[in-house]
Every structure is written in C-alpha cells, then in structure tokens.
Amino acid sequence: MELSLSPDQKLLQESARGLLEQEYSLDRIRGMEGNEPRWSRDWWRKGAELGWAAAIVPEKLGGGSVSGEGVRDLAVLAEELGAGVAPGPLLPVNVVLAGLVAAHGHGPGHAAEIEALVAGESIATWAVYEPGREWTPSDPGLTAAPADGGYVLDGVKDRVEDARQADLLLVTARTPDGVAQFLVPASASGVTISEQWTVDLSRSFGEVRFDGARVDAGALVGEPGADGIVERQLQIAVVVQCAEVCAVLDRAFAMTTQWAFDRYSFGRPLASYQALKHRFADMRTWLEACHATTQAAAAAVQADSPDAAELISVAKSFVGERSLTILQDCVQLHGGIGVTWEHDLHLFLRRAILDQALYGTPADHRLRLADLAAL
Amino acid sequence: MTDSTMESVESFRLRARAWLAEHMPPRDEAPPPLVEDDAHEWERARELQQKLYAGGFAGICFPREYGGLGLTFAHQQAFTEESDPYEMPLMLNVPTFAICAATLLDMGDEEQKRDRIGAAVRGDEILCQFLSEPSGGSDLAGLITRADRDGDGWVLNGAKTWSTSAYAADWGLCLARTDWDVSKHRGLTMFLVPTKAPGVTMNRIRMINGNREFCEEFFDDVVLPASAVVGEVGGGWTVASRQLFHERNALGGGSPFVSGRGEPRTMPRVTPPNAVRASGRADDPRVREMLGEHLTLTKVAEQTADRVSRAIESGGLPPAAASIPRLLHAEAVQRGEDLALRITGSNAATGTGAGEGMGGRTAIGYLMRQSASLGGGSTEMSRNVISERMLGMPREPAPDRDVPFKQVKRGR
Numbered sequence: 071m072e073l074s075l076s077p078d079q080k081l082l083q084e085s086a087r088g089l090l091e092q093e094y095s096l097d098r099i100r101g102m103e104g105n106e107p108r109w110s111r112d113w114w115r116k117g118a119e120l121g122w123a124a125a126i127v128p129e130k131l132g133g134g135s136v137s138g139e140g141v142r143d144l145a146v147l148a149e150e151l152g153a154g155v156a157p158g159p160l161l162p163v164n165v166v167l168a169g170l171v172a173a174h175g176h177g178p179g180h181a182a183e184i185e186a187l188v189a190g191e192s193i194a195t196w197a198v199y200e201p202g203r204e205w206t207p208s209d210p211g212l213t214a215a216p217a218d219g220g221y222v223l224d225g226v227k228d229r230v231e232d233a234r235q236a237d238l239l240l241v242t243a244r245t246p247d248g249v250a251q252f253l254v255p256a257s258a259s260g261v262t263i264s265e266q267w268t269v270d271l272s273r274s275f276g277e278v279r280f281d282g283a284r285v286d287a288g289a290l291v292g293e294p295g296a297d298g299i300v301e302r303q304l305q306i307a308v309v310v311q312c313a314e315v316c317a318v319l320d321r322a323f324a325m326t327t328q329w330a331f332d333r334y335s336f337g338r339p340l341a342s343y344q345a346l347k348h349r350f351a352d353m354r355t356w357l358e359a360c361h362a363t364t365q366a367a368a369a370a371v372q373a374d375s376p377d378a379a380e381l382i383s384v385a386k387s388f389v390g391e392r393s394l395t396i397l398q399d400c401v402q403l404h405g406g407i408g409v410t411w412e413h414d415l416h417l418f419l420r421r422a423i424l425d426q427a428l429y430g431t432p433a434d435h436r437l438r439l440a441d442l443a444a445l
Numbered sequence: 446m447t448d449s450t451m452e453s454v455e456s457f458r459l460r461a462r463a464w465l466a467e468h469m470p471p472r473d474e475a476p477p478p479l480v481e482d483d484a485h486e487w488e489r490a491r492e493l494q495q496k497l498y499a500g501g502f503a504g505i506c507f508p509r510e511y512g513g514l515g516l517t518f519a520h521q522q523a524f525t526e527e528s529d530p531y532e533m534p535l536m537l538n539v540p541t542f543a544i545c546a547a548t549l550l551d552m553g554d555e556e557q558k559r560d561r562i563g564a565a566v567r568g569d570e571i572l573c574q575f576l577s578e579p580s581g582g583s584d585l586a587g588l589i590t591r592a593d594r595d596g597d598g599w600v601l602n603g604a605k606t607w608s609t610s611a612y613a614a615d616w617g618l619c620l621a622r623t624d625w626d627v628s629k630h631r632g633l634t635m636f637l638v639p640t641k642a643p644g645v646t647m648n649r650i651r652m653i654n655g656n657r658e659f660c661e662e663f664f665d666d667v668v669l670p671a672s673a674v675v676g677e678v679g680g681g682w683t684v685a686s687r688q689l690f691h692e693r694n695a696l697g698g699g700s701p702f703v704s705g706r707g708e709p710r711t712m713p714r715v716t717p718p719n720a721v722r723a724s725g726r727a728d729d730p731r732v733r734e735m736l737g738e739h740l741t742l743t744k745v746a747e748q749t750a751d752r753v754s755r756a757i758e759s760g761g762l763p764p765a766a767a768s769i770p771r772l773l774h775a776e777a778v779q780r781g782e783d784l785a786l787r788i789t790g791s792n793a794a795t796g797t798g799a800g801e802g803m804g805g806r807t808a809i810g811y812l813m814r815q816s817a818s819l820g821g822g823s824t825e826m827s828r829n830v831i832s833e834r835m836l837g838m839p840r841e842p843a844p845d846r847d848v849p850f851k852q853v854k855r856g857r
C-alpha cells in the first residue's frame with residue numbers, strides 16, 4: 071500500500087471494503103464452483119457508482135479519479151478487491167477503458183461505450199491471448215480482413231476474463247496495415263463463447279471463436295499499427311494484478327504470523343524458533359519489496375513516464391514470482407491444515423497463480439527487461 | 446537556512462551538470478583491475494573529493510557548519526544521477542561518509558563534528574570502523590578490547606579485525622569495554638582512535654579474491670585523551686547502534702551521505718550485464734532471462750530502500766526496518782554473483798592465456814559471494830532484528846543478559 075493515502079483515497083478504500091464485506095465473504099468464495107456467474111451486474115453497477123470504472127477515465131469522457139491520480143486510485147481499489155480475493159471485472163473493464171481512453175482522438179471515438187462502461191451498465195474485456203501461445207500481443211494469429219468498409223474477423227482467443235458476462239470484447243487482430251484492436255459486441259454473429267476452467271474460484275474465463283464475424287470500421291480502436299495503446303493496456307493490467315497480489319500477500323502473511331504465535335510445538339510457540347523466525351523475516355522483507363515495486367510501477371504509469379514499461383516489468387517479474395514463494399511458505403508454516411480446502415490460504419494462492427500467469431509471466435517480463443536494456 | 450532560501454533541486458542539478466562536465470573525469474567503463482596494492486586508488490579518491498569540495502559539491506547532506514552543503518537527500522539523489530557518467534570518489538562513501546561521519550553527526554560533540562566531518566568532506570581524512578574482534582563479530586556487545594581510565598584520559602588494549610580499508614584510514618571508531626561490572630551492553634564506550642597512534646599495530650589480511658582490504662589491529666597501551674570519547678562514557682552501545690543503523694542503511698542503498706553510484710573500482714565484481722557483454726551469448730534466451738532477473742532484483746532492492754527509508758523517516762516503520770533493504774541488497778548481490786557465474790558458463794573455470802580474463806574475474810567475484818551477507822552484520826542478524834523487533838517474535842535465549850560482564854562465560 072502507498073504509505074500515505076489522501077482522505078479521498080481512504081474514502082474510496084472504505085466504500086469498496088464496505089461493499090465487498092457485505093457481499094463476498096471468503097466462505098462464499100470458497101463455495102464458488104461450477105458454471106454460475108461469479109458476480110451480478112447489479113453488484114458491479116454499485117461498484118461503478120463508487121468509482122470502480124472511473125479512475126483512469128478523464129472527466130471529459132465521463133470518468134474522474136478521487137485523488138487526481140487515477141492509476142494510483144485504481145491500485146488502491148485493486149488492493150481492496152485482492153484482499154478479499156473478490157470477483158468482479160475490475161481488471162478487464164479498466165484495461166479496456168485504458169485502451170479506449172488512450173486511443174481517443176485517433177480513429178473512432180467510442181465515447182458512448184466509455185460512458186456505459188464507467189457507469190457499470192456495460193462490461194468489456196480484453197481478448198488478447200490465443201490458444202497454445204504465450205504472451206505475444208503484437209503477433210496475433212486472429213485476422214481482420216478489410217471488407218465492405220469494415221472487417222471480417224477469423225480466429226480464436228482464449229483466457230478471456232469474464233468472456234461470458236461481457237458485452238464488448240476488445241480484440242487484438244492482424245490486419246494488412248499492422249496489429250489493430252477492435253471493439254466487438256459479444257453478441258455479434260459469428261462470435262461463439264465457451265467456458266474455460268479456472269484455478270481461481272472467484273474468476274471466470276472463456277474461449278471466444280470468431281468465424282467470419284463482421285464489424286464496421288467504427289469498431290476500430292485507434293489506428294492499425296499503433297502499439298502504444300496495447301502497451302498502456304498491459305501497464306494497467308500489471309498495476310492491477312500486482313496491487314491485488316500485494317493485498318493477498320498482506321492477508322496471508324498476517325494470518326500466518328498470527329498462527330506462529332498461537333500454534334505451540336514442543337511447549338513453545340512456533341514464533342520462538344529461529345529457523346522459522348528467519349523465514350518470517352524473509353517473507354516480511356519480500357512483502358515490503360512487493361509493495362515498493364508495485365507502487366513505483368503505479369507511479370510511473372500514472373506519470374506516463376519513459377521508464378513505465380521497464381518498471382511494470384520489474385514489478386510483474388518480482389511480484390509474480392515472489393508471491394508464489396511467500397504463499398507456499400505460508401502453507402508450509404501452517405502445516406497440514408494449510409493444504410485443506412477449508413482453510414483460506416488456497417483462495418489466496420489461487421489468485422496469485424492466476425495473476426502471475428496472465429499478461430506476461432515473470433519469465434516473459436524478464437525477457438522484456440533484457441530487451442529494454444538493449445543488451 | 447530555511448526552506449525558502451534553499452536552492453531548488455532542479456537548479457542544483459543544472460549547476461551540478463555543468464560543473465561535472467567541466468571538472469570531473471569520465472568514468473572508465475572497463476571492469477575493474479584486480480589489484481592487491483591499491484594505494485594509488487586511495488590517493489585518487491582523496492584528490493577527487495578535494496575537487497568536489499573546491500567546486501562546492503562535497504558533503505551535500507552534511508550541515509554547513511561541519512563543512513557540508515546542508516541540502517536534502519533529493520539534492521544528493523539529483524547529484525548522484527548527474528554524476529553517473531563521471532569518476533567519483535566512491536571509496537570514501539563506505540565507511541567514511543555513510544557510516545562513520547554519519548554516526549559522528551548524530552553522536553559526536555561539536556569539536557568532533559567540526560574537525561572529523563570537516564576533514565572528511567574536504568578529502569583530507571578517511572575514517573574506518575573498529576568493531577569486530579577475533580572472538581566474534583555478531584555478538585558485538587560481547588567484545589573484550591578494553592579502555593581503562595588513566596587520569597583524564599584512557600589506555601586502550603586489545604585487538605580488532607575485519608576492519609575494511611583501515612590501512613588507508615586516519616581515524617577509527619573503536620568500541621571498547623570500559624566497565625566490567627555491569628551487563629555487556631552497558632559497559633561499552635566508543636572512541637575516536639588515530640590509526641597511526643603509538644601502540645597501534647596494523648596488518649593487512651589477504652582475502653579469497655586476493656584483495657587486501659581487510660585489516661587486523663592490535664592495541665598495546667594506546668593512550669587516548671578524554672576528548673576521544675564519542676557520546677557518553679558507558680554509552681557506547683547507543684553510539685554503536687546508531688553506527689549499525691547507518692551501516693545497514695548504507696548497505697541497503699538508503700544513505701543520504703553516499704555520493705555517486707555503484708561500487709569502488711577496487712571491488713573485482715563482474716555484474717551480469719558485464720558477463721553478458723563478455724560472453725557473447727546475448728542472444729541466448731536463457732541468458733536474457735537471467736539478465737532480466739538481475740535487472741529486476743537490483744531495481745527492486747533500490748525501490749525498497751527508497752520506500753523503507755521514507756517510511757522510517759515518517760514513522761511508518763520502526764528504525765529496525767532498515768534491516769529490510771539490507772537483506773534485499775545481500776540477496777541481489779548474491780543472486781547477481783550466481784547469475785554472472787551461470788552466464789559466464791564454461792569460461793569461468795579458465796582464464797584468457799595466463800591472465801584471468803573476464804571469465805576468471807567472474808569466478809573470483811563469485812569466491813566473495815558471501816561478503817555482502819556478512820559485512821555490516823550478517824543476514825542472520827538482520828533476520829533476527831526483523832523477526833524480533835518488527836514482528837515481535839520471542840527473542841533468542843541469551844545466558845549473558847543482565848549479568849555483570851566479568852561473570853559472563855566466554856568461549857567454550
């Protein structure tokens with residue numbers, strides 16, 4: 071967490087906490103199996119009223135951030151949702167908004183879509199992954215062929231978050247003029263969506279097939295060949311993921327520390343054994359480092375600074391990997407109870423596995439760092 | 446000086462940029478030479494510091510009355526960024542400025558601050574630390590070097606070891622026992638000892654990498670005046686605690702008294718980027734991923750030092766939190782050594798002809814892999830600090846606690 075939140079940010083944080091506590095206890099999340107939707111539109115609309123889809127949208131497009139620093143506000147929200155491993159399309163909606171806002175003024179405006187998303191009346195998600203492929207947003211296999219003043223889309227996307235609940239899909243595609251993104255209604259003909267298994271109980275993902283799906287030129291987001299927009303979307307996704315995971319780690323670490331004081335073995339609390347104390351010290355250190363790098367990344371993305379690309383990759387590479395180390399250590403220090411379904415730890419571990427996997431694995435981001443270092 | 450009259454960081458930065466370009470030599474990018482006798486490097490560091498002083502860019506965060514500029518950490522950071530392409534007297538950063546002068550600033554009397562900090566800022570004097578002893582470094586408060594009163598002054602007897610760059614130093618901050626009738630932490634006093642005083646014998650110790658940076662010292666009836674005492678008589682632990690705080694802060698990268706970036710040239714350490722350049726394997730994805738990991742860890746260590754020092758300053762975290770960047774720094778250095786060795790691959794085992802070459806230098810750096818997690822207090826001690834003082838976990842049992850030191854069983 072940022073060391074000092076402004077009063078407005080505290081309010082944003084408290085209102086989010088209130089809404090989450092009402093609806094989503096960890097017990098309810100533990101029960102989320104099967105195909106039913108993880109969240110209701112009503113609930114998301116309430117969140118939107120509290121600003122969950124407005125932070126990174128400028129006021130002239132109907133948005134607004136409480137602190138004037140929307141990316142940091144978004145990170146505050148992501149922490150709240152992460153702390154409760156909450157469901158909801160915070161990441162997909164904000165990532166799409168990041169793209170629409172960045173593209174605004176280049177190509178079709180999408181002002182009405184932005185407004186509906188900000189109000190929580192519409193849901194959008196980013197369709198960027200393709201089956202069997204790692205993070206390669208600039209090299210999509212899905213094609214968009216120009217036809218009749220519009221485009222025809224053919225190909226398959228998967229790992230699309232909330233695909234079945236989304237109204238709009240932001241699709242990366244290959245065009246003769248370079249990579250482009252299209253805002254496609256999920257209900258368009260030629261679009262088929264099917265459920266995908268997901269490790270995180272409160273999240274859902276889908277596979278989306280495009281079979282000769284037609285869109286008009288107004289569906290374009292920005293202009294073909296403009297990769298700065300995809301980069302911006304990635305940056306927002308990583309900030310949300312890392313902030314979410316920081317909060318997950320805070321909770322898991324607090325639970326585990328408490329456990330170390332309460333659990334006795336050989337007549338002493340676990341917390342009195344140096345071998346374990348040292349592991350707690352390491353975890354505490356990595357936790358602080360996760361917060362430090364996440365906040366540095368959020369600040370850089372907020373400021374649109376030239377090192378934002380580097381700093382989000384640093385954050386994802388570190389948080390993505392270290393989160394798993396910390397959480398598995400939390401499981402280990404709990405002993406057998408740590409691997410039971412009834413215990414809360416796995417809910418946190420599930421979210422961390424998901425967040426490290428998507429939008430570039432730690433390994434992908436390390437390769438990106440080497441590229442950025444031009445060595 | 447009030448804030449309203451203080452030069453802005455931006456203006457300071459621009460002045461520094463212009464001055465540096467005109468006066469400081471460009472940095473030599475070549476990996477550092479392996480030298481056993483680095484006397485000329487020290488001479489060079491003093492000269493560079495004198496240059497900085499003459500140009501008005503020395504001791505940026507030290508108060509004006511002690512020869513510094515009385516500016517903020519932000520000014521220092523701006524200067525460090527600007528000075529990156531130039532050679533800087535990095536050898537003076539640790540321990541002289543970041544540890545010893547910083548401790549004197551907190552705990553010394555007016556005269557000590559004026560004289561010793563002033564001389565260091567001018568590039569005239571170098572300081573070192575006499576803390577560790579042959580009988581143990583982690584148990585610092587268990588030391589047995591003694592100082593006995595003699596009239597107004599003191600007589601010092603005992604031995605110190607592992608003191609970095611003491612051979613080049615003019616003064617050492619020496620912790621000694623002055624009262625054997627009280628418990629171990631309460632009977633200590635800190636002294637400023639001239640390294641060339643009669644009765645001081647100093648030997649240089651050869652390290653695994655061939656370097657002779659470490660020293661050991663023997664004190665035989667070294668006579669010290671009353672003015673040599675830093676802080677209170679019997680209050681040496683308070684001074685040492687401050688010193689250890691500054692040491693951790695310096696190692697973690699959060700010290701405001703460090704000017705310039707990176708390691709002194711005398712540290713024969715090959716970084717992963719240098720290993721990548723030398724290996725010719727820059728296109729191997731395995732190598733690129735290792736490089737990315739190194740870039741991540743070094744950046745995160747920096748970001749964390751920044752966050753933690755801000756938090757300690759604002760009271761958000763206790764001073765004990767300085768152990769956090771200390772641990773991360775050690776991890777980043779260790780992992781950097783591992784990665785450099787792996788990037789160098791089969792070339793780490795043999796040299797280029799009769800010389801060690803870059804591959805050999807990587808291996809030599811790797812020999813010293815643990816130094817960053819031992820120097821400045823071991824990482825085990827840092828972990829004790831974090832678990833006990835930040836997380837409130839039970840302290841390790843200690844049979845010597847609250848026992849008069851003369852009754853404490855030492856050794857086996």
Ligand SMILES: Cc1cc2nc3c(=O)[nH]c(=O)nc-3n(C[C@H](O)[C@H](O)[C@H](O)COP(=O)(O)OP(=O)(O)OC[C@H]3O[C@@H](n4cnc5c(N)ncnc54)[C@H](O)[C@@H]3O)c2cc1C
Pocket residue numbers: 540573574575576577578580581582583584606607608609610815816817819820821822823824825826841
């Ligand atoms: C590069 C470098 C520079 C140095 N510079 C200086 C200097 O300038 N001045 C100076 O005075 N000293 C200096 N030192 C010495 C340094 O402070 C000591 O080496 C360090 O404090 C450890 O003490 P020791 O070597 O006596 O090891 P010991 O105290 O004998 O410890 C040996 C091992 O046991 C572990 N250990 C000890 N006690 C515990 C415990 N209670 N719990 C868990 N583990 C424990 C230690 O962590 C270590 O791994 C330097 C050391 C290095 C490596």
